[in-house]
Amino acid sequence: MTARPTAVVTGASSGIGAATARALAAAGFHVVLGARRVDRLTAIAKEIDGTALPLDVTDKASVAAFVEAVPECRLLVNNAGGAKGLEPVEEADEANWIWMYEVNVLGTLRLVQGLLPTLRASGDGHIVTVTSIAALQSYDKGAGYTGAKHAQAMLHRTLRGELLGEPIRLTEVAPGMVETEFSLVRFGGDQEKADNVYRGLTPLTAEDVADVIAFAATRPSHVNLDQIVLKPRAQADAMRAHRDA
Numbered sequence: 001m002t003a004r005p006t007a008v009v010t011g012a013s014s015g016i017g018a019a020t021a022r023a024l025a026a027a028g029f030h031v032v033l034g035a036r037r038v039d040r041l042t043a044i045a046k047e048i049d050g051t052a053l054p055l056d057v058t059d060k061a062s063v064a065a066f067v068e069a070v071p072e073c074r075l076l077v078n079n080a081g082g083a084k085g086l087e088p089v090e091e092a093d094e095a096n097w098i099w100m101y102e103v104n105v106l107g108t109l110r111l112v113q114g115l116l117p118t119l120r121a122s123g124d125g126h127i128v129t130v131t132s133i134a135a136l137q138s139y140d141k142g143a144g145y146t147g148a149k150h151a152q153a154m155l156h157r158t159l160r161g162e163l164l165g166e167p168i169r170l171t172e173v174a175p176g177m178v179e180t181e182f183s184l185v186r187f188g189g190d191q192e193k194a195d196n197v198y199r200g201l202t203p204l205t206a207e208d209v210a211d212v213i214a215f216a217a218t219r220p221s222h223v224n225l226d227q228i229v230l231k232p233r234a235q236a237d238a239m240r241a242h243r244d245a
């Protein structure tokens with residue numbers, strides 16, 4: 001057992017999750033990293049003296065086994081999520097929608113339900129959920145993802161009221177454009193389409209978002225940062241960005 005408080009980060013094998021695991025370790029946490037790609041997780045865990053555990057948030061049994069292996073937890077970062085597809089509602093692919101609701105909404109629900117008793121028992125728990133500016137607005141061709149992100153945000157924001165009076169803080173972090181594997185996954189591995197998303201501007205990095213999460217997690221216990229929206233300077237909202245020619 002370690003004296004460091006434990007933080008669980010889902011989707012920790014790459015992008016915002018991996019950067020958050022590193023930032024929290026630097027802030028003094030013992031980080032439990034969960035994701036499907038265990039080889040990548042293990043390498044990061046080794047680097048930050050953390051613990052790598054297999055986790056598929058879309059699979060109830062996988063979440064149950066993960067939770068069973070985490071005896072204490074002060075901070076849960078619900079980072080696992082993602083988008084598949086970018087098409088009008090009329091052409092939407094139902095399988096993509098099911099995956100987006102599974103990973104963003106039900107995945108968050110499963111982790112919260114599994115770890116709430118442990119977070120409560122810590123006496124100073126904190127749930128950070130990484131939503132998106134897609135949880136704040138609709139945009140054309142994005143209904144599957146914006147719908148899932150709104151639902152995930154509602155779950156998170158509802159907890160703020162339901163857990164009032166308990167020693168558990170709740171922080172929603174809603175990033176705009178961040179250059180990670182996000183767009184590559186959204187476009188089924190099409191690198192050109194993914195690169196085009198960030199064309200002509202400087203997007204946020206995973207580390208930019210991780211810094212903010214670590215900041216929220218290291219405030220004194222009575223300070224609750226409820227919602228943090230961060231975007232690149234060149235982005236006004238999901239539909240509007242300035243791009244250099």
Ligand code: 8X3
Pocket residue numbers: 131132133134145175176177238
């Ligand atoms: C990612 C941001 O604008 O592509 O969560 O939906 S956006």
